[in-house]
Amino acid sequence: MSAGKDTLYVYAIADKEAPAPATGLHGSRLRSLRSGPLVAVVSEHRVLPEADETELWAHESVVERLMRTSTILPMRFGTTVEGAGVLLALVKERQQEFEAGLERVRGAVELSVRAQLPDAPAPVSGSEPGDAEHPGTTYLLDRARGVRHGEGLAEAIHRPLVKLARESAQRRQVRAPTAFRAAYLVDEGNVAAFGEAVGALGTQLGQAKIGCTGPWPPYSFVGEEVG
């Protein structure tokens, strides 16, 4: 996709300039545009990135490099602004919000946890108030039991992990009640302990398969939703 002459591709709002020389997508030069205490890290492109796997990883590695030297609020992939003037005005307009956002994530990283919860145990035939004459009722009761079972296990996973986190953001998955998916904002000093806690859960919960990826930039902790 081609871009106007002054189109800026924005990676992050940061608390300090990107260390020179810094490279953005497609080998471009990273620029740091300062607005008061904030810096917008951008690059100029004639051709803007496509949302494919390669470009997503390339974008991510630029943002991760920034994260090593400064506290950042990562932008959503594909954010462009027409010209430095427009961008600086936008940053200035939301300065308070961005400053608060940076304090919220300072010294922390995001860790992602996914787990597959085992299915609920099969109902004991005849012991439930549903029967062949009421298949709908039986189905709903089974569903409800499955949800309760899933919630119990999700809580067993979440409880020890949230203790090691500053914040968490959990996503309910209506279509896959046995899939657990959550993001945790964890102090850098707690990352190792968090990893151990995930490992311990894997041993403890037996069948529940659990995995953790990260550290990520705090993508899930830059908006209003607080878990």
Place this chain on the structure above:
Amino acid sequence: MTRDRAQEDLRRQRNRDAWGARNEASRQRQERGVSRALRDRDVSLLDLVDRLLDGGVVIHGDITLAVADVDLVYVGLRALISSVETIERDMGVSLSAAGPSLKASAL
């Protein structure tokens, strides 16, 4: 900020083609049986897609998204990552001990 309509259409077409190609690759891979390494990689990609296309700071106002149809891209990418639900169902316990090239290696 003028955006050439034809180029926009071309880009969308390219996105669709890319999804098609990956969908096909994904299907073939599943038929062959997916190795654990690929699954781990896909889980990391899934986390990446969830974050970059659904998280992060969104700035409104006088801006253009390079990914104008970002929701569509998001849904498409999620769908083609060798079937999200399959990964979530089959996800291996060894994720946290994945190789150095994987995002999961950090833990």
